[in-house]
Amino acid sequence: HVITQLPEPVIPPGLQRWTRDGSVEYVLSEGLQAPNDLAVAPDGAVWFTDPHPVLDRETPRPGRVWRWDPSEAEPELRLDGRPHPNGLAFSPDGDALYIVETVPRYLWRYPLRENGRQLGDGELLCTLDGEPDGVAVDVEGRVAIACHLTDEAIVVCSPEGELLERIDVEGAFATNLCFAGQELTLLAVSAPRGGRVLGFEREIPGLPLPPARGPRGSDS
Numbered sequence: 001h002v003i004t005q006l007p008e009p010v011i012p013p014g015l016q017r018w019t020r021d022g023s024v025e026y027v028l029s030e031g032l033q034a035p036n037d038l039a040v041a042p043d044g045a046v047w048f049t050d051p052h053p054v055l056d057r058e059t060p061r062p063g064r065v066w067r068w069d070p071s072e073a074e075p076e077l078r079l080d081g082r083p084h085p086n087g088l089a090f091s092p093d094g095d096a097l098y099i100v101e102t103v104p105r106y107l108w109r110y111p112l113r114e115n116g117r118q119l120g121d122g123e124l125l126c127t128l129d130g131e132p133d134g135v136a137v138d139v140e141g142r143v144a145i146a147c148h149l150t151d152e153a154i155v156v157c158s159p160e161g162e163l164l165e166r167i168d169v170e171g172a173f174a175t176n177l178c179f180a181g182q183e184l185t186l187l188a189v190s191a192p193r194g195g196r197v198l199g200f201e202r203e204i205p206g207l208p209l210p211p212a213r214g215p216r217g218s219d220s
Contacts, residue, residue, distance in 0.1 A: 049087070143157045146190075172191035
Protein backbone atom coordinates (compact mmCIF):
# COMPACT_ATOMS: atom_id res chain seq x y z
CA HIS A 1 0.00 0.00 0.00
CA VAL A 2 1.35 3.40 -1.03
CA ILE A 3 0.15 6.60 0.60
CA THR A 4 -0.62 9.08 -2.18
CA GLN A 5 -1.51 12.06 0.00
CA LEU A 6 0.53 12.87 3.07
CA PRO A 7 -0.81 14.73 6.09
CA GLU A 8 0.80 18.01 6.99
CA PRO A 9 3.91 17.25 9.08
CA VAL A 10 3.88 18.38 12.70
CA ILE A 11 7.49 19.51 12.26
CA PRO A 12 8.37 20.95 8.84
CA PRO A 13 11.21 19.23 7.01
CA GLY A 14 14.50 20.99 7.48
CA LEU A 15 18.01 20.89 8.87
CA GLN A 16 18.33 21.66 12.58
CA ARG A 17 21.31 22.69 14.68
CA TRP A 18 21.70 22.07 18.40
CA THR A 19 23.47 24.98 20.07
CA ARG A 20 25.79 24.81 23.06
CA ASP A 21 23.07 26.05 25.41
CA GLY A 22 20.80 23.14 24.42
CA SER A 23 18.41 25.07 22.21
CA VAL A 24 17.47 23.95 18.69
CA GLU A 25 17.22 26.16 15.65
CA TYR A 26 16.41 25.61 11.99
CA VAL A 27 19.28 26.46 9.70
CA LEU A 28 17.42 25.26 6.59
CA SER A 29 13.66 24.95 6.36
CA GLU A 30 12.55 25.76 2.83
CA GLY A 31 12.60 23.74 -0.38
CA LEU A 32 13.33 20.39 1.26
CA GLN A 33 11.28 17.19 0.92
CA ALA A 34 12.29 14.84 3.74
CA PRO A 35 15.94 15.25 4.82
CA ASN A 36 17.23 11.87 5.90
CA ASP A 37 20.94 11.32 6.46
CA LEU A 38 24.01 13.55 6.54
CA ALA A 39 27.79 13.39 6.48
CA VAL A 40 30.44 16.03 7.14
CA ALA A 41 32.98 16.45 4.35
CA PRO A 42 36.71 16.93 5.00
CA ASP A 43 36.29 20.64 4.26
CA GLY A 44 33.63 20.96 6.99
CA ALA A 45 30.62 21.20 4.67
CA VAL A 46 27.51 19.16 5.44
CA TRP A 47 26.14 16.88 2.72
CA PHE A 48 22.68 15.41 3.18
CA THR A 49 20.15 13.30 1.31
CA ASP A 50 16.64 14.53 0.68
CA PRO A 51 14.45 11.67 -0.59
CA HIS A 52 10.76 11.86 -1.34
CA PRO A 53 8.72 11.39 1.88
CA VAL A 54 6.94 8.39 0.33
CA LEU A 55 8.98 5.23 -0.27
CA ASP A 56 7.26 3.73 -3.31
CA ARG A 57 8.90 0.37 -3.98
CA GLU A 58 7.16 -0.15 -7.32
CA THR A 59 7.82 3.30 -8.78
CA PRO A 60 10.63 4.94 -6.83
CA ARG A 61 10.22 8.69 -6.56
CA PRO A 62 13.12 11.06 -7.25
CA GLY A 63 15.17 12.54 -4.45
CA ARG A 64 18.10 14.91 -4.08
CA VAL A 65 21.47 15.38 -2.42
CA TRP A 66 22.49 18.78 -1.06
CA ARG A 67 25.74 20.39 0.07
CA TRP A 68 25.54 23.05 2.78
CA ASP A 69 28.51 25.07 3.95
CA PRO A 70 27.60 26.58 7.35
CA SER A 71 29.78 29.59 6.53
CA GLU A 72 27.55 30.35 3.54
CA ALA A 73 23.90 31.29 3.32
CA GLU A 74 22.19 28.78 1.02
CA PRO A 75 22.46 25.03 0.38
CA GLU A 76 23.69 23.87 -3.01
CA LEU A 77 21.85 21.15 -4.94
CA ARG A 78 24.41 18.57 -5.98
CA LEU A 79 22.37 15.58 -7.20
CA ASP A 80 18.79 15.54 -8.46
CA GLY A 81 16.42 12.88 -9.78
CA ARG A 82 17.95 9.72 -8.34
CA PRO A 83 15.45 7.32 -6.70
CA HIS A 84 15.35 7.55 -2.90
CA PRO A 85 18.93 8.47 -1.93
CA ASN A 86 19.49 7.60 1.71
CA GLY A 87 22.76 6.91 3.58
CA LEU A 88 25.98 8.60 2.55
CA ALA A 89 29.62 8.67 3.70
CA PHE A 90 32.98 9.92 2.47
CA SER A 91 36.00 7.84 1.53
CA PRO A 92 39.07 8.02 3.81
CA ASP A 93 40.97 10.27 1.39
CA GLY A 94 37.95 12.57 0.99
CA ASP A 95 38.00 12.16 -2.79
CA ALA A 96 34.70 10.30 -3.13
CA LEU A 97 31.18 10.17 -1.70
CA TYR A 98 29.33 6.88 -1.27
CA ILE A 99 25.53 7.06 -1.56
CA VAL A 100 23.01 4.25 -1.23
CA GLU A 101 19.57 4.23 -2.82
CA THR A 102 17.08 2.31 -0.70
CA VAL A 103 15.12 1.50 -3.84
CA PRO A 104 16.46 0.11 -6.20
CA ARG A 105 19.06 -1.07 -3.63
CA TYR A 106 22.16 0.44 -5.21
CA LEU A 107 25.53 1.49 -3.82
CA TRP A 108 27.09 4.36 -5.77
CA ARG A 109 30.49 6.03 -5.65
CA TYR A 110 30.74 9.66 -6.77
CA PRO A 111 34.12 11.35 -7.21
CA LEU A 112 34.41 14.84 -5.75
CA ARG A 113 35.41 17.66 -8.08
CA GLU A 114 36.30 21.35 -7.77
CA ASN A 115 37.92 21.11 -4.34
CA GLY A 116 35.10 18.97 -3.00
CA ARG A 117 32.25 21.25 -4.02
CA GLN A 118 30.86 19.21 -6.93
CA LEU A 119 30.11 15.57 -7.76
CA GLY A 120 31.53 13.84 -10.80
CA ASP A 121 29.81 11.06 -12.70
CA GLY A 122 28.65 8.29 -10.39
CA GLU A 123 29.85 4.70 -10.60
CA LEU A 124 27.37 1.97 -9.70
CA LEU A 125 29.31 -0.41 -7.46
CA CYS A 126 26.76 -3.10 -6.61
CA THR A 127 23.14 -4.06 -6.04
CA LEU A 128 22.35 -5.19 -2.49
CA ASP A 129 19.95 -7.93 -1.36
CA GLY A 130 18.25 -5.92 1.37
CA GLU A 131 17.11 -2.31 1.30
CA PRO A 132 20.17 -0.22 2.20
CA ASP A 133 19.86 2.60 4.70
CA GLY A 134 22.73 4.04 6.78
CA VAL A 135 26.40 3.91 5.77
CA ALA A 136 29.72 4.09 7.63
CA VAL A 137 33.31 3.80 6.35
CA ASP A 138 36.38 2.47 8.17
CA VAL A 139 39.96 3.71 7.90
CA GLU A 140 40.75 1.14 5.21
CA GLY A 141 37.89 2.38 3.05
CA ARG A 142 35.52 -0.52 3.57
CA VAL A 143 31.86 0.49 3.43
CA ALA A 144 29.46 -0.87 6.08
CA ILE A 145 25.77 -0.65 5.14
CA ALA A 146 22.69 -1.29 7.27
CA CYS A 147 20.14 -3.28 5.26
CA HIS A 148 16.58 -4.22 6.19
CA LEU A 149 13.38 -5.80 4.89
CA THR A 150 14.21 -8.84 2.71
CA ASP A 151 17.77 -9.22 4.02
CA GLU A 152 18.31 -7.87 7.52
CA ALA A 153 22.07 -7.57 7.82
CA ILE A 154 25.06 -5.30 8.02
CA VAL A 155 26.99 -5.82 4.81
CA VAL A 156 30.61 -4.74 4.42
CA CYS A 157 31.85 -3.96 0.93
CA SER A 158 35.26 -3.12 -0.45
CA PRO A 159 35.79 0.39 -1.87
CA GLU A 160 35.05 -1.18 -5.27
CA GLY A 161 31.73 -2.70 -4.14
CA GLU A 162 32.81 -6.31 -3.60
CA LEU A 163 30.94 -8.02 -0.75
CA LEU A 164 33.47 -8.83 2.00
CA GLU A 165 31.34 -9.67 5.02
CA ARG A 166 27.75 -10.09 6.15
CA ILE A 167 26.65 -9.63 9.78
CA ASP A 168 23.20 -11.05 10.40
CA VAL A 169 20.84 -8.82 12.39
CA GLU A 170 17.58 -10.63 11.66
CA GLY A 171 14.62 -9.11 13.46
CA ALA A 172 16.39 -5.80 14.12
CA PHE A 173 15.31 -3.78 11.05
CA ALA A 174 18.71 -2.05 11.10
CA THR A 175 18.44 1.52 9.89
CA ASN A 176 21.69 3.30 10.67
CA LEU A 177 25.16 2.73 12.04
CA CYS A 178 28.32 4.51 13.09
CA PHE A 179 31.70 3.79 14.64
CA ALA A 180 31.83 4.63 18.33
CA GLY A 181 34.03 4.24 21.40
CA GLN A 182 37.36 5.79 22.27
CA GLU A 183 39.18 3.81 19.57
CA LEU A 184 36.26 3.89 17.09
CA THR A 185 36.22 0.09 16.97
CA LEU A 186 32.63 -0.37 18.11
CA LEU A 187 30.15 -0.51 15.26
CA ALA A 188 26.90 0.79 16.78
CA VAL A 189 23.71 -0.12 14.90
CA SER A 190 20.25 1.33 15.48
CA ALA A 191 17.60 -1.41 15.65
CA PRO A 192 14.11 0.16 15.80
CA ARG A 193 12.39 -3.20 16.00
CA GLY A 194 12.61 -3.77 19.73
CA GLY A 195 13.95 -0.28 20.43
CA ARG A 196 17.59 -1.35 20.67
CA VAL A 197 21.10 -0.27 19.78
CA LEU A 198 23.38 -3.18 18.82
CA GLY A 199 27.17 -3.14 19.12
CA PHE A 200 29.78 -5.12 17.19
CA GLU A 201 33.48 -4.97 17.98
CA ARG A 202 35.65 -4.49 14.91
CA GLU A 203 39.35 -4.95 14.34
CA ILE A 204 39.55 -2.03 11.93
CA PRO A 205 38.43 1.33 13.39
CA GLY A 206 36.06 3.70 11.68
CA LEU A 207 36.91 7.10 10.29
CA PRO A 208 36.88 9.94 12.79
CA LEU A 209 34.35 12.66 12.04
CA PRO A 210 35.82 15.86 10.63
CA PRO A 211 34.66 19.03 12.42
CA ALA A 212 31.79 20.88 10.78
CA ARG A 213 32.27 24.55 10.08
CA GLY A 214 30.64 27.05 12.38
CA PRO A 215 27.51 28.89 11.26
CA ARG A 216 27.77 32.02 9.19
CA GLY A 217 28.79 34.98 11.22
CA SER A 218 30.11 32.95 14.18
CA ASP A 219 33.58 32.04 15.30
CA SER A 220 32.70 28.48 16.41
